[in-house]
Amino acid sequence: MPDKNFHFNGFGSTAIHAGHTQDANYAHQVPIYASSTFVYDNAEQGMNRFSGKEEGFIYSRWGNPTFREAEEKINALETYSLPIETHAILHASGMAAITTLMLSNLKSGDKVVSHFSLYGGSDDLLQTVLPALGIESIIVDLTNLEIAEDVLKKNKNIKMLYLETPANPTIQCVDLEQLSKLAKQYGILVACDNTFATPYLQQPFNYDIDFIVHSTTKFLNGHGSAIGGVLLGRDVEFMKTKVTKTHRLLGGNANPFDAFLLIQGIKTLELRMIRHCHNASEVANFLNHHTKVARVNYAGLSTHPSYEIATKQMKHPGAMLSFELKDGLQGGISFMNKLKMCTRTVSLGTVDTLLSHPASMTHQSVSAEHREKYNITEGLIRMSVGIEDLQDIINDLEQALS
Ligand SMILES: *Cc1c(COP(=O)(O)O)cnc(C)c1O
DSSP: OOOTTOOOOOHHHHHHHTTOOOOTTOOSSOOOOOOSBOOOSSHHHHHHHHHTSSOOOOBTTTOOHHHHHHHHHHHHHHTTTOSOOOEEEEESSHHHHHHHHHHHHOOTTOEEEEESSOOHHHHHIIIIIHHHTTOEEEEEOTTSHHHHHHHHHHOTTEEEEEEESSBTTTTBOOOHHHHHHHHHHTTOEEEEEOTTTHHHHOOGGGGTOSEEEEETTTTTTOSSOOOOEEEEESOHHHIIIIIHHHHHHHTOOOOHHHHHHHHHHHTTHHHHHHHHHHHHHHHHHHHHTOTTEEEEEOTTSTTSTTHHHHHHHOSSOOSEEEEEETTHHHHHHHHHHHOSSSEEOSOOOSSSOEEEOTTTTTTTTSOHHHHHHTTOOTTEEEEEOOSSOHHHHHHHHHHHHO
């Protein structure tokens, strides 16, 4: 553990050291605190913990030392080199974090505005769960700032703007700076799902965003070994009161083992992201010149509609891309079947390269008309580029495309 008087400055050092405290038994790594409750020396101490007079853990649904290390690490990374303080709460999953975000900020009669290209679970939450509670979701094209302003102007009771950038499956980006500015003019809260970018590539708090959510299941964990989520907010007081209470009552707490895996994963975030990003740029170039590929969606290609926004707000356009095969549904199925090293699966952000075919997998039940609207064509392949040797990834793609 670094000396308190030594100030390390790098993002990589922060990922490795932030949040770590000296263990009572001098264990090098944070222990997995597999304990549902925490004990008191006497009744007075119990009283003082409950009243908040004394710091200390009470019950793991409320908080746990292993969770805390992960929370402090992610907090440090999302505010890295920014002069602000934020508060983070670890959750059982990305969806649990998003649920706490929504239910601690919105009530019946409120409206939330979002973009049409969202993670499937978030989209479903906004379109089915929230409306059943009397919270209206307005889904519009937020890449068009005029449409965005028009919606904010014409609707009363909009409480939150919910953003996700970059987003599936066409790697669309929305402009964090402009949308945040616009929302502030109308007194609206702004939340951003930063899962695809990670704090290494993009820091939404830099743009006055109020809340950040992550599915830590993806790049932050990095190894596909645990489900998790985190919610961060820049109004520390609100986070420690209303949001904490909502989180505790909804019961979407993390568990110590998954938090431990997450902590170990985050330590190599910078190294992994550098390689993920390098490989993704090269793979995008390779696919872009391949005769079997009709189109490549990668925000690092100057032909991509989000190229300029991605260049402005991200350190690098990231490791997610999708591409369209000329041979449609059959072409997609045949390509997926031929893969020999890359992994056929959904999800993203792991060390190995993952490919999925939305038309035959995740979006099978979605009507053709809807798929078209979301640009999910029959031959679309989604790819999370891993950190294997670049040439091996390209060789596998090449033989599967042939
Ligand atoms: C996976 C994902 C989620 C949901 O996270 P879970 O951990 O699966 O609950 C939310 N947003 C994005 C962008 C995701 O990729």
